[in-house]
């Protein structure tokens with residue numbers, strides 16, 4: 001595939017924490033319209049790579065291009081404006097906001113508006129706010145959380161928080177969502193629902209890069225899977241191939257992939 005047709009492309013990414021090389025010379029590509037998996041044993045560097053791809057951490061070396069554009073110098077909110085967002089766990093501070101307030105924050109990161117814009121165009125801002133609320137309610141009803149809009153996010157179950165995290169990311173109307181362990185701590189029935197939502201959004205044109213330890217989720221959702229081990233690329237390929245790859249099985253030291 002020609003370089004310009006990758007939605008997201010990283011090469012030579014490295015990050016060291018003190019004496020620990022967490023990510024070393026890593027390469028990764030996400031094709032437009034796909035669901036791409038990122039797997040690897042604990043400590044393989046997946047979360048660090050996510051933080052590097054979304055500019056929450058600065059790389060020691062390497063390049064990241066999104067839609068053909070170098071993005072290293074952009075702030076995370078500017079990345080969101082370009083169409084690249086990542087999910088965040090509903091942290092303690094956000095637990096004390098309502099579900100709706102969490103959603104509106106997700107929309108805010110896309111706008112990055114200046115004080116003078118608010119002052120000069122109050123009606124336009126009010127209209128935008130109404131649009132944000134409408135979008136928030138539409139997404140909340142998609143994921144079955146509309147009735148909980150006024151509840152504190154902290155009162156949601158683990159699975160409902162995951163749904164809120166995903167819906168909040170979609171408030172920015174992204175092209176690519178980096179999803180951090182969407183199935184972690186979620187009961188099996190809700191995992192199935194979460195997978196259905198991801199597939200539906202993907203059919204609507206949103207691409208995903210997903211870190212996940214639940215191999216059923218990775219194998220059923222992903223078009224391509226990248227494997228990291230000890231901070232480096234191990235292999236990448238279609239899920240069925242990855243599932244049987246001996247290097248991958250060895251890296252997991254006997255943990256079952258199937």
Ligand SMILES: Nc1ncnc2c1ncn2[C@@H]1O[C@H](COP(=O)(O)OP(=O)(O)OP(=O)(O)O)[C@@H](O)[C@H]1O
Nearest residue numbers: 017020021022040041042043044045046047048049
């Ligand atoms: N801020 C940090 N400071 C120091 N070391 C860190 C930091 N963040 C991560 N590490 C270390 O870097 C290595 C890679 O961690 P990372 O969280 O990226 O792995 P991971 O593949 O996401 O693991 P897991 O599946 O357990 O979440 C680990 O050894 C971790 O302890």
